[in-house]
Amino acid sequence: xxxxxxxxxxxxxxxxxxxxxxxxxxxxxxxxxxxxxxxxxxxxxxxxxxxxxxxxxxxxxxxxxxxxxxxxxxxxxxxxxxxxxxxxxxxxxxxxxxxxxxxxxxxxxxxxxxxxxxxxxxxxxxxxxxxxxxxxxxxxxxxxxxxxxxxxxxxxxxxxxxxxxxxxxxxxxxxxxxxxxxxxxxxxxxxxxxxxxxxxxxxxxxxxxxxxxxxxxxxxxxxxxxxxxxxxxxxxxxxxxxxxxxxxxxxxxxxxxxxxxxxxxxxxxxxxxxxxxxxxxxxxxxxxxxxxxxxxxxxxxxxxxxxxxxxxxxxxxxxxxxxxxxxxxxxxxxxxxxxxxxxxxxx
Amino acid sequence: xxxxxxxxxxxxxxxxxxxxxxxxxxxxxxxxxxxxxxxxxxxxxxxxxxxxxxxxxxxxxxxxxxxxxxxxxxxxxxxxxxxxxxxxxxxxxxxxxxxxxxxxxxxxxxxxxxxxxxxxxxxxxxxxxxxxxxxxxxxxxxxxxxxxxxxxxxxxxxxxxxxxxxxxxxxxxxxxxxxxxxxxxxxxxxxxxxxxxxxxxxxxxxxxxxxxxxxxxxxxxxxxxxxxxxxxxxxxxxxxxxxxxxxxxxxxxxxxxxxxxxxx
Numbered sequence: 001x002x003x004x005x006x007x008x009x010x011x012x013x014x015x016x017x018x019x020x021x022x023x024x025x026x027x028x029x030x031x032x033x034x035x036x037x038x039x040x041x042x043x044x045x046x047x048x049x050x051x052x053x054x055x056x057x058x059x060x061x062x063x064x065x066x067x068x069x070x071x072x073x074x075x076x077x078x079x080x081x082x083x084x085x086x087x088x089x090x091x092x093x094x095x096x097x098x099x100x101x102x103x104x105x106x107x108x109x110x111x112x113x114x115x116x117x118x119x120x121x122x123x124x125x126x127x128x129x130x131x132x133x134x135x136x137x138x139x140x141x142x143x144x145x146x147x148x149x150x151x152x153x154x155x156x157x158x159x160x161x162x163x164x165x166x167x168x169x170x171x172x173x174x175x176x177x178x179x180x181x182x183x184x185x186x187x188x189x190x191x192x193x194x195x196x197x198x199x200x201x202x203x204x205x206x207x208x209x210x211x212x213x214x215x216x217x218x219x220x221x222x223x224x225x226x227x228x229x230x231x232x233x234x235x236x237x238x239x240x241x242x243x244x245x246x247x248x249x250x251x252x253x254x255x256x257x258x259x260x261x262x263x264x265x266x267x268x269x270x271x272x273x274x275x276x277x278x279x280x281x282x283x284x285x286x287x288x289x290x291x292x293x294x295x296x297x298x299x300x301x302x303x304x305x306x307x308x309x310x311x312x313x314x315x316x317x318x319x320x321x322x323x324x325x326x327x328x329x330x331x332x333x334x335x336x337x338x339x340x341x342x343x344x345x346x347x
Numbered sequence: 348x349x350x351x352x353x354x355x356x357x358x359x360x361x362x363x364x365x366x367x368x369x370x371x372x373x374x375x376x377x378x379x380x381x382x383x384x385x386x387x388x389x390x391x392x393x394x395x396x397x398x399x400x401x402x403x404x405x406x407x408x409x410x411x412x413x414x415x416x417x418x419x420x421x422x423x424x425x426x427x428x429x430x431x432x433x434x435x436x437x438x439x440x441x442x443x444x445x446x447x448x449x450x451x452x453x454x455x456x457x458x459x460x461x462x463x464x465x466x467x468x469x470x471x472x473x474x475x476x477x478x479x480x481x482x483x484x485x486x487x488x489x490x491x492x493x494x495x496x497x498x499x500x501x502x503x504x505x506x507x508x509x510x511x512x513x514x515x516x517x518x519x520x521x522x523x524x525x526x527x528x529x530x531x532x533x534x535x536x537x538x539x540x541x542x543x544x545x546x547x548x549x550x551x552x553x554x555x556x557x558x559x560x561x562x563x564x565x566x567x568x569x570x571x572x573x574x575x576x577x578x579x580x581x582x583x584x585x586x587x588x589x590x591x592x593x594x595x596x597x598x599x600x601x602x603x604x605x606x607x608x609x610x611x
Contacts, residue, residue, distance in 0.1 A: 210463045212453045215442075219450050222439035229433065231422070231451035289441040 025295040027335045028282045032298050039309030048312050051188035061304025062193035063252045065297045068278035069204045070248035072296035074241040075279055078221035078288030079135040081245045083142040084275055088268030090146050091117050091253030096163030096263050106169040114250050121246030125239030147269055154265040164262035180259035193255050204293035221288025281331040350413040352377045352545040353514050358407035360393050367393035368569050380546045382556035385566035391549050395518050399431040400424030430512035432503045434519050440492030445473040447491045448506050480505040480538045497528030501535040508539050516547045521555050533559050553585045
């Protein structure tokens with residue numbers, strides 16, 4: 001190596017490994033690789049690491065990943081959204097009912113459902129910022145209000161616990177192709193939701209690391225007071241992220257209702273925890289101020305692999321949630337440990 | 348003499364029946380350090396808040412460059428070039444130094460909604476500006492939380508200077524720091540002064556004030572007790588005046604008699 005100025009010389013002191021580990025995604029990536037190796041070894045179908053297996057677990061991971069990215073951004077800004085699961089059902093049901101009852105064009109129904117979801121996000125965000133109550137409580141309330149409304153409205157409107165016949169809507173074909181169609185890699189069909197997910201992960205990463213808004217997200221979650229003193233519009237940043245989270249849920253609701261050509265009133269309930277698990281496994285700090293979209297996506301991949309890997313290994317799939325619980329605990333433990341080690345600069 | 352950069356004329360601030368500041372007249376010149384000293388409850392906080400635009404004076408005049416001003420918010424004061432560095436509320440620990448430096452003032456490139464951060468330029472400027480203040484960092488990409496308390500204060504000072512502060516108000520910048528760290532901060536106070544900034548240094552430590560100050564104002568019970576220029580001031584006088592002169596003498600004799608009684 002040639003001689004470099006003294007100041008640059010010292011930058012190199014942080015080893016490549018330390019610098020890599022300083023990135024929150026790396027811990028979860030190592031975890032994902034370990035789980036991939038585990039299931040590849042225990043797999044009895046010979047497909048887990050092949051295209052059919054990958055198509056299977058990305059299909060499960062994609063809808064989790066789409067919302068988990070938005071949830072991660074919101075968590076970085078220091079807030080939770082427990083209504084992010086139920087909104088999937090709410091928007092799917094709205095689309096289904098508008099089609100079933102009014103024979104509405106599917107595109108218009110999707111637009112209206114998106115506007116409704118944005119309204120819910122706006123309300124969540126506004127209430128959190130105005131009342132200064134924990135977002136955990138406010139969105140928990142929203143969760144239960146919507147959960148009840150989903151059931152009650154579906155019963156009133158359809159007389160049953162599900163809406164059906166979404167495929168009969170005008171414009172269904174074009175919407176289906178965009179949201180719930182498939183594309184081929186080799187001989188294997190992959191769901192379009194995978195493309196939505198990857199696209200969102202790229203956009204979210206650019207926004208988070210390379211835009212002013214991304215800077216404000218980290219600042220709002222890192223220290224809201226200091227951010228405000230520096231002129232960051234903390235309230236606006238948080239409200240935007242609540243809206244984004246609801247819209248991500250609405251996107252998954254749209255994908256689901258088109259794919260299933262109908263929807264159950266209980267759809268989406270309980271999913272909010274999967275999003276939070278994916279974000280946390282991916283290195284998002286629960287107290288805010290740190291995290292990444294890539295990390296949340298890796299968290300979603302880990303969950304997808306578990307859901308496919310367990311039956312492929314002929315294990316009892318009743319234990320899937322237990323497995324995920326252990327993964328969550330170990331991942332957050334390891335991330336925290338690595339984070340403390342790598343932050344080491346503290347003198 | 349030139350017009351002071353900042354001047355208060357007979358300012359009073361009251362909250363209902365409580366008079367927090369009364370008859371405060373101070374002058375702050377460019378490229379000097381003006382120290383405002385006072386014990387707890389002397390009215391320092393109210394004075395800082397008045398200067399930084401949080402409070403409006405109930406009476407009296409607030410002049411910047413000889414012009415009367417009327418600030419409605421800290422943002423107004425900031426726009427007029429009056430920046431305040433609060434002790435703990437200055438930086439975001441988990442964010443990189445350069446991000447902290449530019450937070451709220453990010454440099455972007457691109458068009459319309461597709462603007463991206465000019466990371467390279469911001470890192471360069473942050474490194475260069477910090478170096479100009481004598482802060483030599485290994486890497487502006489490290490989280491600011493990995494810096495010491497003194498260094499963090501220094502980054503906040505450098506940031507305020509870079510973004511055009513002509514008056515820099517420092518709220519007890521050394522009170523939570525050890526001797527060495529305090530030394531670092533005092534060095535940057537002088538560096539800011541060298542760059543032509545009018546520094547207002549608020550402290551209850553007369554030793555720190557005496558090291559850097561050009562002019563000293565003493566607050567006690569909301570009033571201006573004394574004002575001294577560097578040439579005429581001496582540290583004992585300052586300390587005594589701060590504690591209320593006679594009170595301190597009485598306290599000294601009392602403590603000495605207690606110690607004497609014990610030693611017998």
